[in-house]
Amino acid sequence: MRATARDAARAVGAAAVASLVLGCAAQSQDTASRPPEAVIRPVGSQQTLDVAENLLERDCMRRSGFDFWVTPPAAPGTRREFPYVVDDVAWAKEHGYGSDQRAALRRAADADPNKRYLLSLDPRRRTSLVAALNGPRPTGLAVDLPNGARISHSDEGCTAEAERRLYGDLPAWFRATRTVRFLKGERVAAVQQDARYRSARDRWAACMRADGLPYSDPRESRAAADPERGADRARETRTAVAEATCAVSTGFSRVAADLDTSYGTSARRRHPRVYADLARLTRAALPRARAVVARG
Template sequence: MSGPDAADDEGGPPGLTAAELDLLTRSGSYARGERALRRAESELIAVCMADKGFPYRAGRSASAPQSYEEQLLGMDERRKRGYGLYAQYLDSPGGGEKREGGEPLAPGMENDAYVAQLSEAEAEKYVYALRGDASDRREMRLPDDQTVTFSGKGCEAVSRQELYGSLDDWAASEHVPQILNNSLTDRVTEDPEYAAAMRNWKECMDAKGYSYEDPDDAYRKLKGEYGERGATRDMRKREIEVATDDGTCARKARVPDTVLSLRRQHAESLPATDKRDLRQLTDIWEAAATHARELTE
């Protein structure tokens, strides 16, 4: 992805643009473009699958862009599903549009539920039409010695090629900005502003009767309880209460605002090569998002 750039090598670009920061941090203009891409990809898959004789339910998109806070906290999902642990620990999804115990299917799961009720042979045919088989897998090496594996065939690949022009561009745009964003995590969590926000979060949770050190601690302990007790109704109720209170306290302590602000600040510490890659990927991603809006709006 990187090419020669004397200005970068001599000291790096003067600063990331708003669009580059938005893609890196999944904030700002990113929400609208990503929603258009997901919708267009889903609709293209549905058309492709129909041509092959298979039903596929295209996903529905939210009517308005989400704030960074809502993306990070997902309060609606917390109130419905907690952290999503209950669904993970169920033995099976059950039938119809509901999971066992009244757990609604998460968005996009309708197609998985359809496949689950097929015979093994029919399910294999469906999945092959959607994403090929093991022989069609491709691998791309990413920053920090990470790799991503994806299929080069099937309706998923067809839709991504239509939007991005190439599967390599899709894979890089999908994963590299997130890897670069994650590389900032240590700087963010070591920042005094973050520590202050988490102290406020803990004080809020303590006042609600909890004794968690941080949100990760709450998740880990609930996961341990699920491992001991299984996916019971009482555990589901407890999970939703903890997750909702966690999100409420994070909002009160302004954790999302603090994290976003610090990520944007520390983004300037990225190496020049990473900044070049992000610049190129932003151009690719914005072109794909524009094409997606032309297809769906």
């Protein structure tokens, strides 16, 4: 699911509460000039679902007395994820580790009219907006994750209403999405702990050392070449290209991909219901989402 206005509300929500407690008095601009809403044409099923959910949130928030804008989803390929190792040499030559793309996403987030609107409100109104979007308290939906942790969320608020209208069975949708998200993180951790992964990573590290880059793990090379930690663009690009070149030449990226597939298959076998529920609910939601997007 793409980052949306609800993410801004969650990020600013704690600050809003703190401001309220401290008695800060930001001047409300609830009637500030409102930018027009863009015409959005989603590409693909996931964008259609995301945009439809935002449209339903918009309608709900407006009924609750708040402004809400549906912003265009990020273009496909705006940001690539490499959970194990960068292995695309051409991409690394152009983007390094992706600091340019992250910066562009931050600029887009800063320009988000929903974020600006939220921050323009006085503390009490801001807290009311967060509650209207996310629900007044994190109760009503709950799931026990495979590691025993329990997470919960409100079954009220505009996000819950939008997801209920799209997916129908909101508790099942909550369980499936949160469990699958957890299992994805668990899969990555399992791959990184696998002896076959570590052996391939050691070959990669030897290749990097031969290129004058003494890193034993891709997480180290990324941290060392991170512009946010002081590295310049040339260092970022050179390190990322070396990482990708060594990932391919040593077979590290192939081993990581094969293990990722294997552990992913194992997770599906161990938790067939959540994956089946996710597929079923998503499939059923698509016709509803297309109708919502067509209506606008």
